[in-house]
Amino acid sequence: MTFSIVARSADGAAHGVAVASKFLGAGAAVPAALATVGAVATQSYANLSYRPQALTLLETGVSAPLAVRALIAGDAGPVGQRQVGVVGAAGDGGTFTGEDCHPWAGGTAGDGYAIQGNMLAGPQVVDGMEVAWQASAAEPRLAYRLLAALRAGDLAGGDRRGRQSAAVLVVAKGMGYGGTSDVWVDLRVDDHPDPVAELLRLLEMHSLYFERPDPATLIPLTGAVAEEVRDRLKRAGHTTADLDAALADWAGIENLEERLVTGAIDPHVLAQLRAA
Template sequence: MTFSIVARSADGLAHGVAVASKFLGVGAAVPAALAGVGAVATQSYANLAYRPQTLALLQTGVSAAYTVRALVAGDGGPVAQRQVGVVGADGEGGTFTGGDCHPWAGGAAGDGFAIQGNMLAGPQVVEAMGVAWQASVGESRLAFRLLAALRAGDLAGGDRRGRQSAALLVVAKGMGYGGTSDVWVDLRVDDHPDPVSELTRLLDLHTLYFERPDPALLMPLTGATAEEVRKLLDGKGHTQPGLDDALADWAGIENLEERLVAGAIDPLVLDQLRGR
């Protein structure tokens, strides 16, 4: 009833899950992840106990494949209808598809990823996701790699019953809001006619509001740039004597505080200030 990818970033610092389904609020049931440890997707008559069990097992240093075997062995429910994917801090991912899952059902795993789906349009869904995952190796941001794979699966037919919900979860040490959380991205589309496209829109907004600026792109608040910023801020009623203070006052109202750097301005922030 669902297709997902569980993966680790190339540098090993981030872990996450992207999932879509003809199921209400799939993000509330399928994904779980713990920074520096790993991630899991439990689906097809999902056993939600797999989520804490997986993370506890991975914390002991066991492999993703062993974790999958342990989950299945310890499940007293309808294991033949279960599906699960796991990735740990290193090594290959692990995936399991019970023999009684609604067809088409199956998965694939490799270094740092596991892809799985059930009640799919066909094996091409998993295959397309794998191709997209490998093709995005040049993208350093795990959230965008996961979403690219999910989008490929959706375009290949996805859940054969149709579309309803999608979710994206990414964790990494200190990468959450304000540096006080490990939850880097946690976006959910619970009920929508085109949930993967909506998830893409939300990730673009998340990037604007919550990603930190690229130091190489920062513009010093001097000269003509400082003059323009001051004029724009004055026009919006932010007239504090210090330019950094005035910019921070405006940015806090616009939810752009994560992109502030003293003495400089992010080009994306400047575009927003200009009203673009």
């Protein structure tokens, strides 16, 4: 009924899950993650208690494959209908597919990832996701890698019943809004005719509003750039003499405050100011 990928970033700093399903609000049930510890996806007659149990096991140093075994061994419910994927801080991911899951059902796991799905169009869904995951190794942002894999599975047929919801959850220490949270990305599309495509659109918006600027691309607020910024801010009604303060005032209204750096301007911020 669902296909997902659970993975960690190449540098080990981030963990996350991406999931899609012909199921209302899959993001509310399937994924869970804890910064520096790992991530889990529970699906196919999901046992939601797997989420805290898996993270607790990982936190105590249990490997992902062993954590999966422990979850199944401790489940008093219909284990044959369960499916789960787990990734920890190091090593291979672990995945399990019960023998009574609706076909096609299966999964695969490797260093830093676990991919699984049930009621799929066929094994090509999982295979395509694995290929896309491995092909995106140069992308440093885990959310984009996860969605590349999810999109590949979707294009390979995905859930054979159709499309409805998709979600992505990524955690990393201090990478949430304002540095006060570990939740880097938490986006959900609960009911949509093309949820994976919509999720990709939302992720692009999230990058604009919540990613921090690349220091290598910052433009000093001096000379002609400073004059242009001052003029555009003045026309927008932000006339504070201090340019950084005026820019911060405008950026706060536009929800771009995460991209502010004193004495410089992010090219994305400049582009939005020019568009305004």
